[in-house]
Amino acid sequence: MALLMAASAIFSCGEAALFSLTRxxxxxxxxxxxxxxxxADLLKQPNRLLTVVLFWNLLVNMAFFxxxxxxxxxxxxxxEAGLVPSWSTQAFAMGSLLSLIVASELLPKxxxxxxxxxxxxxxxxxxxxxxxVLDPVFPLxxxxxDACARVFFPRLQPEPYLELNDLEKAVDLGSHETYDNExxxxxERQVVQRVVELADSTAQDLMRPRRRCLVLHPPxxxxxxxxxxxxxxxxVLVTEPDSDEIGAALPLSRLGLLPPDRLHARAEAVVYTPxxxxxxxxxxxxxxxxxxxxxxxxxxxxTIGIVTIEQLLDHVLRDTSRVDPNDIHxxxxxxxxxxxxxxxxxxxxxxxxxxxxxxxxxxxxxxxxILQAASEAIRTAxxxxxxxxxxxxxxxxxxxxxxxxxxxxxxxxxxxxLLADDGASDEPLTIRLSxxxxxxxxxxxxxxxxx
Numbered sequence: 001m002a003l004l005m006a007a008s009a010i011f012s013c014g015e016a017a018l019f020s021l022t023r024x025x026x027x028x029x030x031x032x033x034x035x036x037x038x039x040a041d042l043l044k045q046p047n048r049l050l051t052v053v054l055f056w057n058l059l060v061n062m063a064f065f066x067x068x069x070x071x072x073x074x075x076x077x078x079x080e081a082g083l084v085p086s087w088s089t090q091a092f093a094m095g096s097l098l099s100l101i102v103a104s105e106l107l108p109k110x111x112x113x114x115x116x117x118x119x120x121x122x123x124x125x126x127x128x129x130x131x132x133v134l135d136p137v138f139p140l141x142x143x144x145x146d147a148c149a150r151v152f153f154p155r156l157q158p159e160p161y162l163e164l165n166d167l168e169k170a171v172d173l174g175s176h177e178t179y180d181n182e183x184x185x186x187x188e189r190q191v192v193q194r195v196v197e198l199a200d201s202t203a204q205d206l207m208r209p210r211r212r213c214l215v216l217h218p219p220x221x222x223x224x225x226x227x228x229x230x231x232x233x234x235x236v237l238v239t240e241p242d243s244d245e246i247g248a249a250l251p252l253s254r255l256g257l258l259p260p261d262r263l264h265a266r267a268e269a270v271v272y273t274p275x276x277x278x279x280x281x282x283x284x285x286x287x288x289x290x291x292x293x294x295x296x297x298x299x300x301x302x303t304i305g306i307v308t309i310e311q312l313l314d315h316v317l318r319d320t321s322r323v324d325p326n327d328i329h330x331x332x333x334x335x336x337x338x339x340x341x342x343x344x345x346x347x348x349x350x351x352x353x354x355x356x357x358x359x360x361x362x363x364x365x366x367x368x369x370i371l372q373a374a375s376e377a378i379r380t381a382x383x384x385x386x387x388x389x390x391x392x393x394x395x396x397x398x399x400x401x402x403x404x405x406x407x408x409x410x411x412x413x414x415x416x417x418l419l420a421d422d423g424a425s426d427e428p429l430t431i432r433l434s435x436x437x438x439x440x441x442x443x444x445x446x447x448x449x450x451x
Contacts, residue, residue, distance in 0.1 A: 001071075001096070004064040008104035011057040011130075014123035015050070016112030018043060025117050032121070039124035042131065051141060052131045061100070068096045194316045197354055198280040203273050204384060205348035206315060207296045207305035213237050215246070220267075222260035234310055235293055238267045246270055246303045249293040270295045275304065283312045336432070345387030345398070345416070345429030352386065352433075353379035370408045370435050377407035386411075387429050398429060410436040 018039060021029070026043060029036040042049050075089045112119055134141070149156060214232040216224055217239050225236060240247040248267035258266055270293045273282045282294050286309045296305045334342045343352060356375035383389040390398040390413070393406055400418050404411040415430040 001064060001067055004060050004067070005100060005104045008057055008060045008064065008100065009108040010123060010126060011053050011060070012105050013108035013112040013119060014127045015053045015057075016109040017116040017119040017123060018049065018127070019046070020113045020116040021120060028117075029120065035121040035124055038128050039120040042124060042127060048138065049127070049131065051145070052134050052138070053127065055134065055141065056130050061104075064096075064100060068093065071096075191316060197351070198283065198312070198316065199278055200354065201279040201315075201348070201350060202275065203277045203279060203282045203294070203296045203307050204275040204305070205350055206279050206311055207275075207307045208233055208311070209305045209346075210237075210246075210303060213306060215239060215244075216264075217241075217244075218264035219262060220250070220264040222255065222263065225255070233308075235306070235308060236267075237293075237306065238264045246295045246306065249306070249308075251292070268292060270306070272297055273307070275299075279307070279312060279315070282307050283309065286312070337434070340432065340434040342414075343386050343431050343433055345385065345390070345431065347386045348384060349378050349381055349386060349389060350384075374407040374409050386431055390431070398431075405436045408436055410434050 021039075021043070026040055029040040072089050072093050075084060075092055078084045079086045079089055212232065213235075214225075214228055215237045218241055220236070220238055234253065235249040235251055237246050238248040238250060239245060248264065248269050250263055250267040255263075268291065271285055271289050271291045273285060273294045273296060275296050275298050277285075286292065286294055292309045294307045295303045296307060298304045336342045341352075341355075353375045356371045356378070378389075381389055381392070383392050387398065389406070390402070390404060390411060393404050393411075394402060398413050398416060400413050400416045402411075402413040410433070412432045412434075413429065414432050415428060
């Protein structure tokens with residue numbers, strides 16, 4: 001029983017120590033000896049580590065209680081024979097339970113939390129062996145875990161790591177609510193909102209589509225860029241030598257520092273991210289890999305666009321009402337009047353819904369209530385962009401002058417192609433979004449068009 005208690009204490013202490021390590025401590029472990037690197041490697045898959053630790057801890061505790069039950073039965077028979085006091089059975093059962101709780105749970109976890117950097121390298125080799133032993137059956141454990149979650153908790157959503165309210169409280173604590181710094185406080189809150197929005201946005205929402213990028217096959221020279229670099233963003237994309245997939249990116253801002261020939265050899269490699277990855281995860285990937293461009297892949301592994309670190313930082317620090325001078329098709333989300341917005345066709349619906357949801361609710365103003373209600377309908381639409389929603393409602397490409405009503409809002413195309421066959425037009429699609437008149441908002445919720 002003492003050995004089982006010691007084994008349970010090792011798993012409990014190791015779990016507490018490893019999961020109490022800070023990011024700086026983990027980085028220090030990665031640069032240490034073999035034992036330190038074992039601890040850092042275990043934390044690369046925290047869900048797997050936690051599953052294995054809990055499994056072994058449960059197995060050890062079950063063996064402990066089984067052995068404790070056998071001893072209790074023997075003590076009970078001995079008490080009936082008058083060999084031991086009658087209270088010895090209850091005392092042993094209670095003592096073994098308290099000993100397991102204190103010596104194998106409370107005390108080891110407390111020590112592990114207090115000294116994680118010392119204990120993690122000591123216990124990592126033992127935990128690594130425990131993980132390796134369960135490697136053959138771990139897929140089965142993971143499948144059982146996923147099946148139970150889907151059956152018993154089908155609507156379970158992961159808890160966000162950080163809520164907007166938490167960041168707002170941090171801003172409030174660091175700023176004094178005075179008139180002098182009120183504009184700065186407002187800007188801080190806007191930046192905080194956009195930081196949180198990164199977790200709610202996907203790479204597809206913020207990417208520049210491939211069709212709006214300049215993609216060249218190697219070899220690439222400066223003469224290949226003459227007359228083609230306007231309005232394509234901040235990078236020229238270079239494909240792989242033997243395929244059309246994006247392999248590298250060449251920043252336009254550095255062209256003046258590079259020789260005119262063999263530019264593809266000096267292009268920076270890109271990282272790859274799935275279309276459904278969050279913008280926050282994409283930013284973390286770029287920072288971790290030290291890259292500035294991420295190629296966005298669809299379900300088939302095809303490159304459908306790029307996300308740059310400048311785009312992500314610009315999304316956080318720049319007001320969406322500003323137009324990107326490097327891209328005439330950039331996302332626009334600009335209030336133009338009370339209850340009216342100017343949006344571009346490439347603006348993601350998630351971003352539009354988020355902006356409408358952030359509007360303050362005024363009980364005296366019915367327009368704000370309509371915008372709040374429209375936010376949910378826009379968020380659950382099948383399309384991903386404003387232009388895609390108009391195509392879904394019109395059953396064709398939107399043209400200048402089209403007027404659509406959806407979710408209590410009026411969507412009027414103010415710039416765009418004039419004719420249906422004008423597919424080569426480079427004029428960006430811009431839509432004026434406003435609250436629909438009361439008499440028309442209920443009769444045309446499903447969408448309609450007029451010229």
